[in-house]
Amino acid sequence: MTNIKKILEKWASKERIQFQSQEAEQKYAERAERLADAIQLKIPDKIPLAPDAGLFPLTYSGISLREAMYNYDKICIALKKTITDFKWDAVPRVPVWPAKAFEVLKYKPLRLPGLGLDDDAPTYQFVEPGQKIEGKELYEPMKLEEYDWFLEDPSDFNLRGHLSQVCDALKPFANLPPINGITCYYHGYLDALATPDIDKAFEALAEAAREVRKWRMVMGQCLQDVKSMGFPEFFSALTHAPFDYIGDFRRGTRGILTDIFRNPEKVKAVCERVAPFMSEWGIRFAKLTGNPIVVFRLHKGIFMRPEQFEEFYWSTLKKVFLTLIKNDVIPYAYTEGDYRPYLEIIKEMPRGKIIYHIEQGIFEAKEVLGDKFCLTGGIPASLLYTASPQKVEEYCKKAIEVLGENGGFILDSDVPLDVVKPENLKAVNEAVLKYGHYS
Amino acid sequence: MKLSEIQDEYINALADLDETKVFELTEKKLNAGEDPLEILNDVKKAMDIVGKRFEDGWYFVADLMMAGEILNKLTDMLKPKLKKSNTSKLLGKVVIGTVKGDIHDIGKDIVITMFEANDFEVIDLGVDVHPDKFVEAIQKHQPKIVGMSALLTSAFGSMRETVKTIEEAGLRNQIKIIIGGGTIDEDTKEYVGADAYCRDPVAAINLAKKWMEGE
Numbered sequence: 001m002t003n004i005k006k007i008l009e010k011w012a013s014k015e016r017i018q019f020q021s022q023e024a025e026q027k028y029a030e031r032a033e034r035l036a037d038a039i040q041l042k043i044p045d046k047i048p049l050a051p052d053a054g055l056f057p058l059t060y061s062g063i064s065l066r067e068a069m070y071n072y073d074k075i076c077i078a079l080k081k082t083i084t085d086f087k088w089d090a091v092p093r094v095p096v097w098p099a100k101a102f103e104v105l106k107y108k109p110l111r112l113p114g115l116g117l118d119d120d121a122p123t124y125q126f127v128e129p130g131q132k133i134e135g136k137e138l139y140e141p142m143k144l145e146e147y148d149w150f151l152e153d154p155s156d157f158n159l160r161g162h163l164s165q166v167c168d169a170l171k172p173f174a175n176l177p178p179i180n181g182i183t184c185y186y187h188g189y190l191d192a193l194a195t196p197d198i199d200k201a202f203e204a205l206a207e208a209a210r211e212v213r214k215w216r217m218v219m220g221q222c223l224q225d226v227k228s229m230g231f232p233e234f235f236s237a238l239t240h241a242p243f244d245y246i247g248d249f250r251r252g253t254r255g256i257l258t259d260i261f262r263n264p265e266k267v268k269a270v271c272e273r274v275a276p277f278m279s280e281w282g283i284r285f286a287k288l289t290g291n292p293i294v295v296f297r298l299h300k301g302i303f304m305r306p307e308q309f310e311e312f313y314w315s316t317l318k319k320v321f322l323t324l325i326k327n328d329v330i331p332y333a334y335t336e337g338d339y340r341p342y343l344e345i346i347k348e349m350p351r352g353k354i355i356y357h358i359e360q361g362i363f364e365a366k367e368v369l370g371d372k373f374c375l376t377g378g379i380p381a382s383l384l385y386t387a388s389p390q391k392v393e394e395y396c397k398k399a400i401e402v403l404g405e406n407g408g409f410i411l412d413s414d415v416p417l418d419v420v421k422p423e424n425l426k427a428v429n430e431a432v433l434k435y436g437h438y439s
Numbered sequence: 440m441k442l443s444e445i446q447d448e449y450i451n452a453l454a455d456l457d458e459t460k461v462f463e464l465t466e467k468k469l470n471a472g473e474d475p476l477e478i479l480n481d482v483k484k485a486m487d488i489v490g491k492r493f494e495d496g497w498y499f500v501a502d503l504m505m506a507g508e509i510l511n512k513l514t515d516m517l518k519p520k521l522k523k524s525n526t527s528k529l530l531g532k533v534v535i536g537t538v539k540g541d542i543h544d545i546g547k548d549i550v551i552t553m554f555e556a557n558d559f560e561v562i563d564l565g566v567d568v569h570p571d572k573f574v575e576a577i578q579k580h581q582p583k584i585v586g587m588s589a590l591l592t593s594a595f596g597s598m599r600e601t602v603k604t605i606e607e608a609g610l611r612n613q614i615k616i617i618i619g620g621g622t623i624d625e626d627t628k629e630y631v632g633a634d635a636y637c638r639d640p641v642a643a644i645n646l647a648k649k650w651m652e653g654e
């Protein structure tokens with residue numbers, strides 16, 4: 001426990017923040033302490049409120065996704081307006097990425113406003129390998145035979161097999177010779193790269209990376225600004241469950257879920273192979289960002305029976321969790337979908353070392369997991385979309401009383417908000433103000 | 440082995456999703472001259488068991504997906520062997536799609552498999568379906584039931600718009616609208632203006648059968 005305390009003290013540190021005012025500094029400290037208390041299963045002064053706002057800051061500020069994905073300052077304007085008006089305990093992350101980078105790479109999985117979608121589309125679309133849009137596969141999934149390629153040399157598969165498949169501009173990579181066979185005899189390794197189309201592919205890669213850097217600079221400055229206004233950042237880096245790494249981005253849902261019946265050993269072997277990479281990724285980016293809380297969006301476990309979940313999904317995911325924990329990282333596992341069948345399984349983690357977001361059935365989850373882990377969630381986004389403010393306030397009262405009991409709880413929406421009524425979010429604030437104090 | 444035992448073995452193999460065994464037995468049955476229609480009847484029985492196991496919380500989505508896979512392969516294999524007059528009677532037509540803005544289709548595809556296994560003809564409009572496409576499909580196929588799927592909160596608005604567009608085209612009275620997907624509940628149904636919502640495909644089929652009888 002002292003370990004966690006130290007990690008969180010560092011996380012809450014006000015060093016290197018130039019606060020706008022004394023009040024902002026004080027608020028920052030209060031908010032960070034509130035969150036840190038909840039994470040350590042202690043009782044904070046009042047219930048922390050930290051919604052995953054999704055694209056709500058854009059809709060709320062009247063900025064279109066298309067505008068924001070090219071003009072990064074707009075993302076920051078939306079974020080500042082939202083956090084100023086709602087004063088949550090943590091800065092939400094706005095999932096808007098630099099469209100130009102994807103445009104340059106001709107990255108197929110992401111459909112964006114004006115790039116596959118109508119100009120005024122309110123959300124982006126991530127399309128899985130093998131998924132059909134207008135009756136046609138947008139891009140091919142990794143093939144069954146390619147499991148062996150991946151197992152033998154994952155880097156080679158990712159470079160020549162995967163990137164060339166998902167980015168049209170990187171198609172020439174498919175024609176690279178295997179890098180592991182490259183000789184370094186004077187110009188030997190350059191010969192392999194010396195074709196015009198490979199040259200072009202590298203140019204595209206560099207251009208996309210430059211654009212990402214531009215976006216990062218704006219977002220980094222923006223984060224400093226909102227911190228200086230008194231709002232801490234909850235989490236930063238992200239990594240994946242090994243099963244999702246393969247399922248979400250390579251084999252697709254249909255692919256991997258039929259594989260567990262037809263080729264169970266391959267699926268397990270690949271997940272084992274991937275697990276150390278996912279750990280390394282999480283640890284590396286926790287260090288790089290200075291934020292020790294690392295998110296996992298858990299996707300494809302919910303499709304399996306509990307015994308299959310344990311065998312194919314959890315067995316490697318738990319290794320990643322434990323490796324992160326050993327390296328002073330706090331995993332924040334964002335369960336998507338209904339986790340009620342798996343609560344006893346995920347309970348296996350060490351007490352207080354991991355945060356669980358619960359999307360569905362959070363009242364049951366509180367009973368099973370509540371005294372072992374900090375939980376987040378509680379407010380259905382659909383309620384915020386369709387109901388009246390009174391109904392929202394009533395619901396939040398119950399959520400605060402039952403879920404907040406004994407601390408160890410952060411009030412959050414069940415899924416990212418995107419489009420909800422602002423007056424309903426005000427009602428959430430009201431409820432926290434009225435019922436959220438512990439003493 | 441008695442005929443009824445072989446039949447049980449077949450149904451059980453399929454209900455247990457034992458793909459290899461199912462195809463071995465299907466070959467055997469066809470070679471022994473069994474009527475493909477009879478085989479398809481057994482397939483339907485097995486699919487009922489699969490649906491029941493799902494309802495009971497034993498089977499999960501992966502199981503339904505695997506059952507759908509086997510089912511599609513089986514029907515591809517058996518359909519061409521059926522005599523024309525011999526196909527089983529259709530209960531009715533359903534037009535179904537994931538509404539505009541949303542591309543989640545795992546749930547929708549499961550519902551489609553279950554409808555088809557229960558003798559409905561399904562017209563699948565795919566994902567990200569514009570309201571006008573629903574209207575066109577209703578005009579063209581004259582279904583009794585229209586199903587819409589959505590998992591994104593932001594797509595609830597599309598559902599509502601789709602219902603409105605259907606209304607404006609003067610088609611609302613000739614169809615029943617059922618919605619489903621993710622967190623959809625009674626409130627969503629009211630907001631959208633649908634006739635029913637279902638989280639569970641078996642319940643949806645029972646309701647659809649009732650609607651077909653009621654007409």
Ligand code: B12
Binds near residue numbers: 126128359414618619
């Ligand atoms: C798998 C998944 C994906 C896959 C989809 C693959 C595919 N081929 O469909 C991928 C990775 C592509 C994806 C993409 C995205 N997703 Co997604 N996804 C999910 C996830 C984890 C599971 C959905 C699922 O398939 N469930 C299993 C099926 C069987 O359940 P079901 O659809 O509810 O269907 C059942 C019933 O509802 C019913 N049913 C369904 N449809 C119908 C229709 C009728 C007529 C009837 C009668 C019944 C019925 O029968 C089914 C069987 O029981 C959910 C989490 C969740 N809570 O659901 C998020 C989730 C839906 N996704 C979400 C989001 C935000 C996205 C993305 C925008 C980005 C992202 N974060 O990944 C993109 C964009 C997609 C878009 N524009 O549509 C959010 C939505 C949040 C919100 N504000 O609404 C969720 C809730 C995750 C989360 N907590 O953030 N996703």
